[in-house]
């Protein structure tokens with residue numbers, strides 16, 4: 133009964149809001165066309181708006197977003213207007229567009245997230261902040277994520293990952309990669325961000341995070357049974373748990389049993405601005421949640437595709453294997469990896485970069501025009517949103533020759549600016565780059581040094597929900613290496 137009501141109200145709300153959005157878009161389109169810049173290529177504005185959003189979402193889900201974009205580009209060029217999520221949108225593809233969006237000041241073009249982001253991750257989370265507030269919070273997060281600070285964590289991360297291989301891989305002939313990478317990356321995050329090591333507790337928190345993230349990727353409809361409602365409930369459980377962990381971290385700092393560089397929470401608790409003011413509990417909790425959400429799905433998606441693409445490309449696998457064996461040869465038995473070892477894994481990181489180019493966990497992002505802006509001689513009116521597409525730029529054959537081919541050697545020389553945007557760009561470029569690199573390389577080292585593997589289904593379909601992943605989680609056959 134409940135779910136029938138939910139479905140009906142959902143349909144009514146979607147229909148009403150899209151009708152309203154259609155009317156608004158047509159009105160706004162008229163405004164644009166009377167603006168001082170030349171008119172934007174029509175794209176599809178004015179056609180039934182709901183169709184565009186559904187087409188976009190369907191293409192995203194089926195992992196055919198690049199084909200969808202390619203068709204639009206062939207028809208309208210690299211800048212065109214359409215309507216996505218009920219909002220008039222300018223899609224901008226390519227280096228010039230990326231440069232324009234990443235470097236515009238926040239009084240002209242601001243970060244824009246769906247309302248679900250602030251409701252689930254909290255209104256103080258970094259993704260919601262602009263200007264000075266954003267700078268201050270980003271500075272604090274980078275204090276922990278910058279390479280100089282991360283170096284101290286290599287051994288700790290190495291320990292969690294090695295333990296994961298012992299617990300979940302040893303003695304198995306077959307495993308499914310996706311749930312395991314999800315667990316290990318979450319355990320690493322809990323240890324690094326608030327020193328939580330208990331695996332039962334991290335697994336409970338992990339389930340709540342998964343539910344909260346489903347709420348982020350849903351319609352903001354707070355009715356029992358909806359993903360958004362479940363997400364809000366998960367958020368309040370997470371906040372309760374993070375709040376009690378915060379008291380523990382604060383207590384340890386006050387008693388002198390811990391230091392500010394122990395984990396992200398301790399680092400944020402210890403920071404003071406020039407007036408001696410620290411962050412509030414709300415700011416710390418919202419931002420620990422934001423960092424975990426931004427860093428978790430993205431990283432395990434990369435690991436799953438690395439396992440997949442190495443199995444499909446034996447030549448590349450052999451080169452990665454050689455590199456990891458060289459690193460291993462320089463170590464004492466059971467000695468943990470060090471920062472200097474990570475720096476030796478250059479080819480393995482190129483393979484990861486190429487994996488990200490082909491299967492970017494983030495297809496692109498939305499921004500919003502705060503006032504009328506000019507781009508490529510077009511006037512884009514205040515209130516419109518922009519969509520920048522990472523994956524379409526990555527598939528541009530002018531920049532990446534044979535773009536569909538898996539070829540890590542393209543990263544042997546530097547790629548042109550604003551063409552590889554897997555981590556975004558400008559003042560909001562992903563601050564988790566070095567963390568991702570470190571975790572990925574430690575994981576690959578232990579995988580390559582201990583196992584050979586093959587895919588049970590080399591043709592497993594990839595779907596985006598919301599990140600691109602093999603639909604059945606990528607089952608592999610394992611063979612232990614006794615080195």
Ligand code: HEM
Pocket residue numbers: 234258259270273277422423424426427428430431434488493494497553554555556557558559560561562563564565567568
């Ligand atoms: C494969 C891994 C990852 C990918 C592909 C990725 C990608 C991105 C992208 C595209 C953005 C938006 C940039 C923009 O708007 O210009 C972003 C922002 C962000 N990422 Fe990552 N990310 C990854 C891993 C991580 C990790 C491991 C962390 C944390 C440990 C992290 C933390 C963040 C944060 C906090 C932001 C918001 C930055 C801001 O608004 O200033 N990310 N990431």
